[in-house]
Amino acid sequence: MRLLAIFIVAALLFAGCLNFGQAAPAGKTDVQNAPANATDGANTSAQAGPEETGPIPEGARAVYLDYNPDEFAKSLAEKKIVFLEFFSAQNQESILFEPKIYDAFSQMATSRKYMNVIGFRVVKEEWEDLALQYGVSESNTHVIIGRDGSVVLKENGNWDKQKLMDSIRQAN
Known part of the structure; x- marks a missing residue:
C-alpha cells in the first residue's frame, strides 16, 4: 500500500513537470510568460512598451549640465x-528648485x-544672448525646446520635480 502511494505521488509530480511551461488554460494568463502586447480588456497603460525597456544607447541618456554654447548648439542640431533653467544665486526660488532638477534628471x-x-x-x-533669443527677463524661468527647435513651453515660477518631468515628457 505504501509503495502504491509513493508511485501515485511520483506519477503526479512527473505529470506536473510535463505540463510546466505550456500555455495556460483559456481565460487564464500566466503573468510572467504573457507577451508584452497581451490584452484582456484591462487597462494596460502601466505596461512597459518596447520603447521603455532595454539599455539606453550611448549618448542618449538624459543629462543636466552647466550651459555651454557649443553643447547647446550640438543638442539642437x-x-x-x-x-x-535660467538660474540666479540671488533668487530663492532658483536655489530651492535646483536640487529638484538634479533629482529629476537622475531619474530620467x-x-x-x-x-x-x-x-x-x-x-x-x-x-544675455539666450535670454534675448527666448524672451526671458527673470530668473527661475524654465524653457523647453522641442526636437524641431521651437519653444514648447516657457514658464516662470515654482515647479516641482514631477512638473519638470511631466513637461519634458509632453514635449517628447
Missing part, C-alpha cells in the same frame, strides 16, 4: 529636447522615456 537618465533630453543651467552672467 541632434534634435534633442532641451530644457533651459535611467528611463528610455526620456532619451535624448538635455538640460542646461544658465547662470545669470551667461543669460
Whole structure:
C-alpha cells in the first residue's frame, strides 16, 4: 500500500513537470510568460512598451549640465529636447528648485522615456544672448525646446520635480 502511494505521488509530480511551461488554460494568463502586447480588456497603460525597456544607447541618456554654447548648439542640431533653467544665486526660488532638477534628471537618465533630453543651467552672467533669443527677463524661468527647435513651453515660477518631468515628457 505504501509503495502504491509513493508511485501515485511520483506519477503526479512527473505529470506536473510535463505540463510546466505550456500555455495556460483559456481565460487564464500566466503573468510572467504573457507577451508584452497581451490584452484582456484591462487597462494596460502601466505596461512597459518596447520603447521603455532595454539599455539606453550611448549618448542618449538624459543629462543636466552647466550651459555651454557649443553643447547647446550640438543638442539642437541632434534634435534633442532641451530644457533651459535660467538660474540666479540671488533668487530663492532658483536655489530651492535646483536640487529638484538634479533629482529629476537622475531619474530620467535611467528611463528610455526620456532619451535624448538635455538640460542646461544658465547662470545669470551667461543669460544675455539666450535670454534675448527666448524672451526671458527673470530668473527661475524654465524653457523647453522641442526636437524641431521651437519653444514648447516657457514658464516662470515654482515647479516641482514631477512638473519638470511631466513637461519634458509632453514635449517628447
